[in-house]
Amino acid sequence: MADVEKKDTVIIGAGPGGYVAAIRASELGQKVTLIEKSDTLGGVCLNVGCVPSKALIQAGHRLEQAEDGSTYGISTKSATIDFKKTQEWKQTKVVDRMTSGVQMLMKKHHVDVVNGEAVFLSDTQLRVMPTGEKQFMSTDTGQTFEYNNLIIATGSHPIQIPNFKFEGRVVDSTGGLNLPEIPKEFVVIGGGYVGTELAGAYASLGAHVTIIEGTKSILPNFAKDMVSVVLKKLKKKGVDVITNAMAKKSEQDDKSVSVTYAVDGKETTIKADYCMVTVGRKPNTDTLGLEYTKVKLNDHGQIEVDNQGRTASEHIWAVGDVVPGAALAHKAFAEAKTAAGAISGEKTANDWLSVPAVCFSDPEIATVGYSEAAAKDKGIKVKTAKFPFAGNARAVSLDAPDGFFRLIYTDDDNKNVVGAEAVGPEASTMAGEMSIIVNDGMNVEDVALTIHPHPTLNEPIQESADIAMGLPTHV
Numbered sequence: 001m002a003d004v005e006k007k008d009t010v011i012i013g014a015g016p017g018g019y020v021a022a023i024r025a026s027e028l029g030q031k032v033t034l035i036e037k038s039d040t041l042g043g044v045c046l047n048v049g050c051v052p053s054k055a056l057i058q059a060g061h062r063l064e065q066a067e068d069g070s071t072y073g074i075s076t077k078s079a080t081i082d083f084k085k086t087q088e089w090k091q092t093k094v095v096d097r098m099t100s101g102v103q104m105l106m107k108k109h110h111v112d113v114v115n116g117e118a119v120f121l122s123d124t125q126l127r128v129m130p131t132g133e134k135q136f137m138s139t140d141t142g143q144t145f146e147y148n149n150l151i152i153a154t155g156s157h158p159i160q161i162p163n164f165k166f167e168g169r170v171v172d173s174t175g176g177l178n179l180p181e182i183p184k185e186f187v188v189i190g191g192g193y194v195g196t197e198l199a200g201a202y203a204s205l206g207a208h209v210t211i212i213e214g215t216k217s218i219l220p221n222f223a224k225d226m227v228s229v230v231l232k233k234l235k236k237k238g239v240d241v242i243t244n245a246m247a248k249k250s251e252q253d254d255k256s257v258s259v260t261y262a263v264d265g266k267e268t269t270i271k272a273d274y275c276m277v278t279v280g281r282k283p284n285t286d287t288l289g290l291e292y293t294k295v296k297l298n299d300h301g302q303i304e305v306d307n308q309g310r311t312a313s314e315h316i317w318a319v320g321d322v323v324p325g326a327a328l329a330h331k332a333f334a335e336a337k338t339a340a341g342a343i344s345g346e347k348t349a350n351d352w353l354s355v356p357a358v359c360f361s362d363p364e365i366a367t368v369g370y371s372e373a374a375a376k377d378k379g380i381k382v383k384t385a386k387f388p389f390a391g392n393a394r395a396v397s398l399d400a401p402d403g404f405f406r407l408i409y410t411d412d413d414n415k416n417v418v419g420a421e422a423v424g425p426e427a428s429t430m431a432g433e434m435s436i437i438v439n440d441g442m443n444v445e446d447v448a449l450t451i452h453p454h455p456t457l458n459e460p461i462q463e464s465a466d467i468a469m470g471l472p473t474h475v
Helices: 018-029 043-048 050-067 082-108 134-136 173-177 193-206 226-237 329-343 370-379 395-399 426-441 444-448 460-469
Strands: 003-010 032-036 111-117 117-120 126-127 143-152 156-160 185-189 208-212 241-244 245-252 259-263 266-272 274-277 281-283 314-320 357-359 364-368 382-388 406-409 417-424
Touching: 003 018, 018 032, 018 043, 018 082, 018 143, 018 329, 043 050, 043 082, 043 173, 050 173, 050 193, 134 382, 143 329, 156 426, 173 193, 173 274, 173 382, 185 193, 185 259, 185 266, 193 208, 193 357, 226 241, 226 364, 226 417, 259 274, 281 417, 314 329, 357 426, 364 426, 370 382, 370 417, 382 460, 406 444, 406 460, 417 426, 417 460, 444 460
Parallel strands: 003 032, 003 143, 032 111, 143 314, 185 208, 185 274, 208 241
Antiparallel strands: 117 126, 126 143, 156 281, 245 259, 259 266, 357 364, 364 417, 382 406, 406 417
8 A cells, every 4th residue: 555645635526616625725825635536627517517508508599599580570591400519519619618727727726636536544534546447456556645624525416216227318417418419309307407407408409398397396496486487488498397297117229218107196108219317416425435534414415514614523624515505516616615714714604595596497597595485484574576577678678578586675674685586588697696685684775776787687686676665667
């Protein structure tokens, strides 16, 4: 066995949490070693998740626009798509560019990147084994590190359900993003963020999509009136949404896959070119050797941490999908900076209330803070003020008037904003301002006095505040 190498700060995982933690820790004077088992940096998000999925969504929007510009008086010949070129663009111009950028950032910040799979030996030591065929060739293979502090940022992986093994024409979200062709018939099991986004993308690209969702609604974490706007657009694209449905089994050959589901005990089988399963993700914690440390896991396999990301071990921290909370890249970014700062002795802390939740559906959804129902569950008396995008000049000029913006504020003299919600065109771009409003504890008068340029899609934020003040302008 090789000698033990002394390290200052070690980070396991080079996804959004890991590489951002590496950058911030280096900026704060720590000597950083980043361990990643994949050949590329950036994790699921940059390689096979949030970034390439948005590229595919954009391609779908472009095709729809090219096919029909009659609203604007524009006539075009029938649009066609070379999906092989689309996939090549997604990979080389988007994914490869972003991951190579992360590689450059590691060099810029003098982060030592080690390729391999890490396993804990104790609270202060770990073993890094090479991935692939060389992993078990010799007992001398690998490196042993002893560290002062360590951040776990190993991310998560898709959940596989019984009778839907990920192979052939049954794929997870990674496979769904990298299909070799646009399916004529596409079944999506799971109507959460990922399922709804990719269902909409492939519907825009020309596929007939069927969403099978186990609960009573797709996107169950969002308010019903917001989801109804997305459902309306999905149905316009020809998407079939089947709720309260249990996926039972799949059978496939080299040309198709048959999916059987049950609603109220009645089974139905549909045939498709591909079936994508997106029913959630599990944290990557079960192969790390955490049993050799003081780190504690909850019942979901997530690592228990305090508001700085500190685990039960004084030397180990954790961020991102491996800790409780939504599996969001920007949440991991924030937690990474907090943990790196805490290691350097800064008085940092995470504020999960102001973390935006965004679904890149059509139209997009963005929420920050408490919903009306969540606020009431917390015993907070609230009121709401809502402004429709149909009254926004920019949205109307984009031919995207569906949806609304809503403020949730306290039912008292202060009228402090505790939540904000948007469903409509480019709602994701509103989320940053929404987060500032909630995080800073602004009241509706503060928001109403914030001058927004005209015509822009952010104006409904100010308009809703005017409504809350009892002084509506454009409704």
